[in-house]
Amino acid sequence: xxxxxxxxxxxxxxxxxxxxxxxxxxxxxxxxxxxxxxxxxxxxxxxxxxxxxxxxxxxxxxxxxxxxxxxxxxxxxxxxxxxxxxxxxxxxxxxxxxxxxxxxxxxxxxxxxxxxxxxxxxxxxxxxxxxxxxxxxxxxxxxxxxxxxxxxxxxxxxxxxxxxxxxxxxxxxxxxxxxxxxxxxxxxxxxxxxxxxxxxxxxxxxxxxxxxxxxxxxxxxxxxxxxxxxxxxxxxxxxxxxxxxxxxxxxxxxxxxxxxxxxxxxxxxxxxxxxxxxxxxxxxxxxxxxxxxxxxxxxxxxxxxxxxxxxxxxxxxxxxxxxxxxxxxxxxxxxxxxxxxxxxxxxxxxxxxxxxxx
Numbered sequence: 001x002x003x004x005x006x007x008x009x010x011x012x013x014x015x016x017x018x019x020x021x022x023x024x025x026x027x028x029x030x031x032x033x034x035x036x037x038x039x040x041x042x043x044x045x046x047x048x049x050x051x052x053x054x055x056x057x058x059x060x061x062x063x064x065x066x067x068x069x070x071x072x073x074x075x076x077x078x079x080x081x082x083x084x085x086x087x088x089x090x091x092x093x094x095x096x097x098x099x100x101x102x103x104x105x106x107x108x109x110x111x112x113x114x115x116x117x118x119x120x121x122x123x124x125x126x127x128x129x130x131x132x133x134x135x136x137x138x139x140x141x142x143x144x145x146x147x148x149x150x151x152x153x154x155x156x157x158x159x160x161x162x163x164x165x166x167x168x169x170x171x172x173x174x175x176x177x178x179x180x181x182x183x184x185x186x187x188x189x190x191x192x193x194x195x196x197x198x199x200x201x202x203x204x205x206x207x208x209x210x211x212x213x214x215x216x217x218x219x220x221x222x223x224x225x226x227x228x229x230x231x232x233x234x235x236x237x238x239x240x241x242x243x244x245x246x247x248x249x250x251x252x253x254x255x256x257x258x259x260x261x262x263x264x265x266x267x268x269x270x271x272x273x274x275x276x277x278x279x280x281x282x283x284x285x286x287x288x289x290x291x292x293x294x295x296x297x298x299x300x301x302x303x304x305x306x307x308x309x310x311x312x313x314x315x316x317x318x319x320x321x322x323x324x325x326x327x328x329x330x331x332x333x334x335x336x337x338x339x340x341x342x343x344x345x346x347x348x349x350x351x352x353x354x355x356x357x358x
Contacts, residue, residue, distance in 0.1 A: 109167045109168075110167075112166075112167035119160050123157045123160065126153045127150060127153050130146055130149055130150040131150065134147065134150065163297065165301050166297050169304050169308075174308070176219075176223060176305075177222070177223075178218055178219060178220065178332075179218065179219075179221065180217070180218050181218075181221040182215060182216055183213055183215060183216065183217050184213070184215070186224055186225055187209065187246075187248055187260070189225055190229050190232065191228075191246060194233070198244055201239075201240070203239055203242065203244055204242070204243035204244070205243070205246075206244070206245040206246070207245075208246070208248065209248040210248060210249045210250060212249075212250045212252075213248055213258070214256075214331070217258065217331040217332065218331065219309065219329065219331060219332070223305050223308075223309070224309075224329065226302075226305065227305055227327060228246075228260060228327070230298035230299065231260075231262040231327065232246060232262055234298060234299070235262050235263075235264035235266065236264075238264070238266040238323075239264045239265060239266035239322070240266065242265025242322070243265055244262070244263070244264045244265075245261075245262070245264075246260065247260070247261040247262075247263065248260050251328070255330050256331050257329065257330055258328070258330075258331045259326065259327070259328050260327045260329075261325070261326050261327075262324070262325045263323075264323055264324075265321075268317050268320050268322055269315070269317040269319065269323055271317075278299050278303045278313075278315075280297055280300040302327075306327060306328075306329065310329075310330055311328050312327075313326070314326045
């Protein structure tokens, strides 16, 4: 092992002279192999020390950065936990308020249902006594009074029935019946006296029931008739001139549908207000409500009934050009009728296939 005989920088002192002597052809003493090896070893040691110093500095910086990062993570973790506790508290408060609101809404619906029922009971008594009174000998003036009272009682009963139905639907206590009924009889019962009212207003009333509409179907005839009464009643109410059409068709498919379209030439509904007419207590605008009356519950009840029947109720309308309400309700047919429809569908498929081969 080579040892330094003097500090390393001492060898650099005669460097200039050494270079000169080298140029003269004289090899200096420090240029011997032993001294060169000692210098190289010293340089290597200095480089190693420098690397160690740089490495230690880098490790210190990494350690400091790691500690700072750990501190930031710890602080952020505490903040997240605090935010999580705050969110959980807010969620619990929201759930409590929601449960309270739902309970209040349920109590309100139950109150509406009960009070509507209590109001409807004496109304039936008023209507019954009025009808009996109208059957007696009356003066013209007395008859006018009783007829006005009967008409007012009927209007109030219709309003109470709407409120009662809507409260039942909202509270989830509404149940649909499933029974077999005659389709045409149900539709004609819904149309009722509307043609007479339309003619009194100078309107043309058109009813068309396609021949392929099944004679019987299964469902809730009372609620189907209620939807049709609401749609036809609105058509008569909001139409001043022109015509009203009730078009009934049958759509044979994997799930057969009864399609009823109520078309009028009335005031129409602006596009931006068409969704509002299906909301409860909403009409196109306040002026229409004051002019035509009504609570705005008819269509809200109708669309909910249609959905409960797994059907749909849609609207096509233009302001000033009339409206078309389309009700589609799935119907259950007898086994014989279903077999006939399947046979008819097979015949149509065979005919289409034969035509394609030609």
